Amino acid sequence: MVAPTAERIEREAAAAGGATAISLGTTVITLSSDSVLALVRRLKAELEFDLLVDVTAVDWPQRTPRFDVVYHFYSTKHFGRVRLKTLVGETSPVVDSLNSLYGSAGFMERECHDMYGIVFRGNADLRPILLYEGFVGHPLRKDYPKLAEQPLVPYRTTERL
């Protein structure tokens, strides 16, 4: 199968209200957070982007909205790649979870939630994964100091384990 052209992806993105650009050879779609789920469903069903490769975020503290949530998709059918970016604000950093479409979304969204405090609506399991219960703050935010110390976790008795 042939990879969809940039124009084809652009048409799909435009239909969902997103803008498309080419950055160093990769197609990058930017769109608002409420259309993400609808567009990704189209990308998966129509354009065969069947592998959710990565979910992360970028923090721009001086900008409103503050965060980019960045998704990377790959196709095991036509080997194309696409990057999807959506902007969410600091007060309600919420975006729809992709775990209804991709099983891999669960863990990667958990990590993104750990690190940036992005809330993935619909992901019921946002327990800490690389951090631990009781960790205060979101370490990859730019306003989290690198040398910040965390409160000590007290000893627990064994029957609670």
Next chain:
Amino acid sequence: MTPPFDAGLPNPVRPAFERGVRDDAVIVNIGPSHPATHGTIQVIAMLDGEKVQRVDVHCGYLHRGFEKECEDHTWHNLIPYVDRLNYCSGLINDFAYCEAVETLMGVEITPRCRYLRTLLSEYSRIADHLTCIAASLMELGAMTAFLYMVMIRDYIYEHLADLTGARVTYSYGRIGGLARDLPEGWLARLAEILDKYEVFVGRIHGLMDRNRIFIDRTRNVGVISTADAIDRGFTGPILRSTGAPRDLRKDAPYLAYGELDFDVPVGINGDNYDRYYVRMREMDESVYMIRQLMEMLPAGSLNVDDRHCTLPPKELVYTEIESLINHFKLIMDGPVVPAGEVYTAHEAPNGELGFYLVSTGGGMPYKVHVRSPSFVHMGGVNRMLEGYQLADIIPTFGSVNMIGGECDR
């Protein structure tokens, strides 16, 4: 003194389930410090007798703030740090990271560097697969197989130490090139080691392939289908063991892979035996590729002649002011990487290793994110553990080859 205890505080690990569907289900905790989970990882399993009903995998015990730390160092300074992601094949991490930075800078590496990076990537892949197979065979009791394979791996480590100065953490990649060229006689020794590899891996085939005990423990254990594997984001040998010939070296050739002749071995069933066999066959393909690359390796310079990223020769640094300033700026401020973002993926031994870099135009990265195959695999490994015996957790987990360094970052 009694330690402080506050019953109101949450447990640092909260399992996804508290009680079983049946009253007699037992919840057992395996790890994070367990000799058979080679890697600091915790598996919380709900058992019905010996059968695993549900599994909740927790990682993060080796989390050391890699991505946060990266934002505080120059682009070059990160190279020793990316080595420690997948510490079984540090060179592949180096090269993937360097290629990502080079893409942002628009630097094209020299042909010799390109072929040498390909050769060393394949060499690292052999070391990584040897580690994985040796450890998982040892966990099933095959001590001889372990010793044979680790012996070959040790030849490789010593040989790489001749080239890079370190056995495991090489710090050998450079933006725009490599740290140093091959020492004299290195390729001759490489040919010797590959011959030894064939002898000993041949013995492993003889010991394991038709071994009743080994087959009973691995055949139809930890089965995963292609559709499930893709859904869970699995790449690398796990995806290939299900029968899907997906390999970035073939599908989206980078470095010199487009010019090499090689096969992509696949499995049939997606079980532990297939993962063992796919890794064994991949090592053979790597040997075949290395032999081609030894013939193809061109002469010429190793590093690009670009003062934006490559350090000037030492004798010039000591004799002329421009080179001295150039050296100083590259070390103190870091190479200036144009603003932009890039995602570069390489086929690491465990699957797709991706670097997502964001630059704002300075000498330090604004963001570094690693898409590590092990982390994604840990998100879906419960599919391969549930429904099998408690004892099957060990071989299945071994065949996935979780590497704590890249999983927890």
